[in-house]
Amino acid sequence: MKNILVTGGAGFIGSNFIRHMIQQYDYNIINFDLLTYAGNLDNLKDIEGNSKYYFIKGDIRDRQQVKSIFETYDIDTVVNFAAESHVDRSIEEPDVFLSTNVQGTQVLLDTAKQYWKVTPEDKYCREFKVGVKYLQVSTDEVYGSLGKDGLFTETSPLAPNSPYSASKTSADLFVRAYHETFGLPVNITRCSNNYGPYQFPEKLIPLMINNCLNHKVLPVYGDGMQIRDWLHVEDHCEAIATVLHKGQDGEIYNIGGNNEKANIEIVRLIINKLGKSQELIQYVKDRPGHDRRYAIDNTKISTELGWKPKYTFEEGMIQTIEWYLEHKEWINDIISGDYQTYYKL
Numbered sequence: 001m002k003n004i005l006v007t008g009g010a011g012f013i014g015s016n017f018i019r020h021m022i023q024q025y026d027y028n029i030i031n032f033d034l035l036t037y038a039g040n041l042d043n044l045k046d047i048e049g050n051s052k053y054y055f056i057k058g059d060i061r062d063r064q065q066v067k068s069i070f071e072t073y074d075i076d077t078v079v080n081f082a083a084e085s086h087v088d089r090s091i092e093e094p095d096v097f098l099s100t101n102v103q104g105t106q107v108l109l110d111t112a113k114q115y116w117k118v119t120p121e122d123k124y125c126r127e128f129k130v131g132v133k134y135l136q137v138s139t140d141e142v143y144g145s146l147g148k149d150g151l152f153t154e155t156s157p158l159a160p161n162s163p164y165s166a167s168k169t170s171a172d173l174f175v176r177a178y179h180e181t182f183g184l185p186v187n188i189t190r191c192s193n194n195y196g197p198y199q200f201p202e203k204l205i206p207l208m209i210n211n212c213l214n215h216k217v218l219p220v221y222g223d224g225m226q227i228r229d230w231l232h233v234e235d236h237c238e239a240i241a242t243v244l245h246k247g248q249d250g251e252i253y254n255i256g257g258n259n260e261k262a263n264i265e266i267v268r269l270i271i272n273k274l275g276k277s278q279e280l281i282q283y284v285k286d287r288p289g290h291d292r293r294y295a296i297d298n299t300k301i302s303t304e305l306g307w308k309p310k311y312t313f314e315e316g317m318i319q320t321i322e323w324y325l326e327h328k329e330w331i332n333d334i335i336s337g338d339y340q341t342y343y344k345l
Contacts, residue, residue: 003075013194013237017236041055059104060104062107070111075112078132080137083137088287097166098167136186141161145159154190210324219284223283246304254298
């Protein structure tokens with residue numbers, strides 16, 4: 001039986017991934033999360049009593065605590081979701097992103113390396129009996145911005161344009177270095193924009209749904225024509241599980257939903273679904289370094305590992321909007337004073 005350490009498992013994607021793994025596989029899941037503003041254990045209330053699920057509050061930068069978890073639970077797999085992830089916040093506090101996203105990743109990698117069972121003749125021997133599998137959950141933002149044409153592939157140049165994406169790029173390079181230097185079995189997944197249940201309401205889709213429901217203005221950066229490829233979180237979780245089970249060591253896999261949409265299209269779709277007025281839209285000053293377009297080429301993971309997204313964008317959005325309508329109490333409970341101040345127009 002695998003003992004999987006999921007870091008950042010109380011966040012949006014992490015909590016959906018834990019639920020997916022508990023439901024689909026007979027593994028022990030250890031959720032390690034600092035419970036910062038975006039971490040919410042209510043995301044996992046339905047499985048908190050499961051005998052194969054364990055929660056530990058802590059920081060991935062705490063080397064001693066990470067080591068203790070490896071020893072206590074005999075960890076053989078790490079899936080690292082733990083990250084500061086909001087671009088706007090990275091512009092205000094880049095040092096926090098450097099510390100958590102880069103230094104935290106290095107602590108996890110170093111601990112995973114230490115827990116190899118290797119032959120005594122060579123502590124860096126690549127032929128080990130039991131290794132710790134390490135999967136880094138990254139983002140398409142490490143590639144920078146696309147023009148009107150083309151798609152990001154796994155060999156696209158890395159060209160981050162925000163402190164957030166720069167920190168994720170740095171973390172990815174550390175993961176690669178630990179594979180190339182020490183032979184650590186790793187994978188990196190780079191996903192497009194996720195949406196779905198349990199997403200913190202600073203992100204575009206839940207923010208617009210919540211503001212519509214509360215008759216508030218809908219802030220749209222610039223002209224709203226920034227294009228993103230949208231991926232339902234359940235498809236993303238299935239893709240990560242596929243990479244864990246089938247991915248070739250050292251490989252990178254791009255994960256996208258094949259759904260390119262401009263931000264303003266998303267906002268208008270939500271307005272129409274909820275029967276609100278277009279007059280709620282308020283265009284605001286664009287943020288610095290705002291990438292114009294992202295789009296993912298899924299060819300590698302589709303052809304080599306057999307994964308494909310199941311949700312169409314239309315199906316996924318209907319499901320997502322209905323979820324937020326049915327869980328108004330959840331979204332109200334997590335909106336903090338800090339969040340309200342941050343988004344004050």
